[in-house]
Amino acid sequence: MVPSSSSILSILLVLLLSPFIVSHALQDRFLKCLSRTSESSFPFSTVLYTPKNSSFSSVLQYSAQNLRFTLPSVPKPEFIFTPLQESHIQAVVICSKQLGIHLRVRSGGHDFEGLSYVSEIESPFIVVDLVKLRSISVDIEHSSAWVQAGATNGEFYYRISEKSNTHGFPAGTCTSLGMGGHISGGAYGAMLRKYGLAVDNVVDAHIIDVHGRLLDRKAMGEDLFWAIRGGAGGSFGIVTAWKVKLVPVPSAVTVFTVTRTLEQGATKLLYRWQQIADQVLDEDLFIRVQIGTANVSRQGKRTITTSYNAMFLGDANRLLQVMKHSFPELGLTRQDCIETNWINSTVYMSGFANNTPPEVLLQRINMDRAYFKGKSDYARKPIPEKALEGLWEKLFEAESPLVVFTPYGGMMNRISESQTPFPHRKGTKFMILYWSSWQDATENVAEHINWTRRVYSYMTPYVSKNPREAYANYRDLDLGMNRNSNTSFVEASAFGTNYFKGNFYRLVHVKTKVDPDNFFRHEQSIPTLPQQMGLRNEVEFISSKA
Template sequence: MQKHKMKSNIPIPLLFLSILFSFSWAALGLTHQQQHHSFLQCLNRHSGDANSISTVIYTQTNSSFSSVLEFSLRNARFSTPNTLKPLVIVTPSHVSHIQATINCSRTHGLQIRIRSGGHDYEGLSYVSQVPFVIIDLINLRSIDVDAENKTAWIQSGATIGELYYRIAEKSSTLAFPAGICPTVGVGGHFSGGGYGMLMRKYGLAADQIIDAQLVDVNGKFLDKNSMGEDLFWAIRGGGAASFGVVVAWKVKLVPVPSTLTVFTVNRTLKENGTMLVHKWQSVAPKIHEDLYIRLFLRAVNSSQQEGKRTIQASFVSLYLGRADELVDLMQESFPELGIVKEDCIEMSWIQSIMYFPSDIPEDAPLEILLNRTGSAGIFKGKSDYVTQTIPETALEGLWQRFYEDETESLEILFSPYGGNMDDIPETETPYSHRAGILFNIHYVVGWSEEDASESQRYINFMRRLYRYMEPYVSKSPRRAYMNYRDLDLGTNNNGPYTSYKQASKWGLPYFDKNFNRLIHVKTLVDPTNFFRHQQSIPSLSRG
């Protein structure tokens, strides 16, 4: 694969960089000129090699600045003329570059945003309301798979597509339980939990982490032993960007059969869609853990009434075994869906990785998993967790929401829990949504034009939909998934201190009782709350 070239065509000496940087901020006054000139000089002093770090620094005057910023930007809602841009982007190729950026940002009063793949739903890995620097980990993306010991070291800048590809290079019967979007960055995905089609069998991506390398607020390079039990616990599902910069993760790989089976069957309302969705709720979380059946809901054109729309339920399945076994299991547990062998396709695990993403062509080579490029959509997402089946009457009310003007690209995804997720204690990692959860709901709506009034119209629709679902989802707290980040839940102050009461508005939905331990860890390891953003774990220290 040809890697994205992150360097300028002409190397720029660091001193000249700082002069250009200062001139670009002339309008802000002498103080800012001096501060940011000093910041770049600080990077020079702390990195140990001025020539090395100068090749991974991009100021706003650099011709590559915009392309580097936008390359890993996945929500164009946060790419407007009014969006505050970073003062500097650093694309470290060595731990010393991260250490220098942290030390110099602290010294010069700049915040840091840490970007792995750029998929944060609210853009918090690349936007800020105050002057900031981006540490973009795209150059730290090596993957070392040890098939014999069933482990892998993965740097945080890698994508899960790259990880899957490298595993398949070494073994056809090893896998990793993470998501299905290949361009998602490992760093954010792992540190927020990371679920996928193997979740009911093996749990989350975060559940497989056995070691990590992190640079902390003091610039120290730590591993599992030196960071201590509490910090190692916190970064596996609590959002690592609140605690430091994770450079790499060591994970356990999991066994899978050489042959798996998939199916996708679609049913509309005329084909008993409402009954099938209702029945799915009591089947998918309780069926054998080797079988995973996701449910996608969307509006489609009716095949029976021209110009009319209807609701389509897509049942998408992965089974760790042969088609004959899957058909028998479905006829026993969910006969209403009417699965027959002709619906099923047998394939390897890596082929299933290619099968599930809707944007991968059917005849695409495996190397497409190495492609980091992707379009930046404009969207708003939300999430819920369900602990009791949603009544058919409530589903019928939900269908009506699909007929509103803003729903052309609305999609709702039901992802079942149960299986191994019931067996992992809710305090094992910060990800607390375990036993008792039937399924997760992911709501997402997109639109084509980034206009303030247009965006607000779609966001308001999503908020109305969310209010409608309130009686039918978890309560006290109404749970949410951090990797489907939603600032509607609440935000922190811009300053270094946010009260527990304010932060708990979003913290309890994401982490429930684990939020208190996360705050305790944060207060110990980053008492001045240097690593912060609108939904970072706050430190309760005022010192």
């Protein structure tokens, strides 16, 4: 019997509308569960955005820093939930677990691979966006502060400066980083040689676990507290706030940027910087090197530029003495130096023009968002001049490449690899970032991504080995990924040891203990050990690897 045209039309309508019907039903069940679970009468629908909402796209894209993951072809969440308080997140976790809904958590959206707001392996999924959890409480008397996960670096720095001009915090130089994810992965910045990482200065935290419980350090226990301070986000629960200790900064801080090209001896100068940046330089001094290309003639001839971008915890006169003793080759002059205070130095190191008012730190949106691909490395010995010349050739292959060398040493050498999950400590001379960005979605994306891979491959002989180390906050799916919800320990160890070295195995132990069913997961989350392994075998396994 041949179906009538009206029957065919009905079938097509059902097929076309079924995703919307399922989606609506899911949202309805979720909202009912939230109302049931929460003790308040809060109207949860007011903080839930679906694709039918006119503001859905703007909310989704608001803090999506990598525009590659905002394109129409990229999977979108069923809805976005923007909780106003911690109890809302507790209800979300409980209901997501009950209803079998996968969730992603976003605080600042700087994830290089978009894992905080995109899922390629889970469908359907939702995004819990912590953008409205941004309370900051600064206690100068006790040199401490509580900062919620949705607050940005810039907001936190500014609120500290409102209370004191001799206190600061050693986190990143990008001002739109969300404090939740930023600190979860380590968080390095211009004071790492003096005070270490942000995670080295965390003294307490609030986390919502897989059971929907709100735990502080005492309640979560030292194992979980260890894991969340550098074990990267999305694996153990939802961190909602950090308590950190503030660090002393002098009233006078000096910054400078000095650029040298190939024609000005950039290669030999950079080789010299590698020899002294981690060991010889005063730990009050941080000098990173930003390497790119520039045109030097109207005919389009290009050269390599090496920009020495620095912050010194002290006045210009003392800085000049330090530089004369340790790095005279740069030729720093008093005219190069900008003497200011700590809060203005954070503005400068963020890339804003000198004399930009510090209120710019309250601007949560990164105005330089782009399509990009990034990769990271760690160097334990200087890269030879000949190898640098080969790197220059790679940079000439790209339109607007960027490579950044960030110095270690100082306090980083005095903290054990196992004190936090972040293992890149003693013996690390500098970290490397490879970066390719573009502004037009129609550009050849594959070519940009392949450029970073070619540079990364070229650098293999000159960087850390066994494992080749990488920074967890610079997520890189090229290193490996979990292919489905049944996270494979073997597959995860490929990228896990890159990020965490031997600490990966302790992270697995903590994960298996606190989230045995792997509720909190993503493409590079920490896996659980197979249940059939048994507790005794698990302990023996972890002990053998740690």
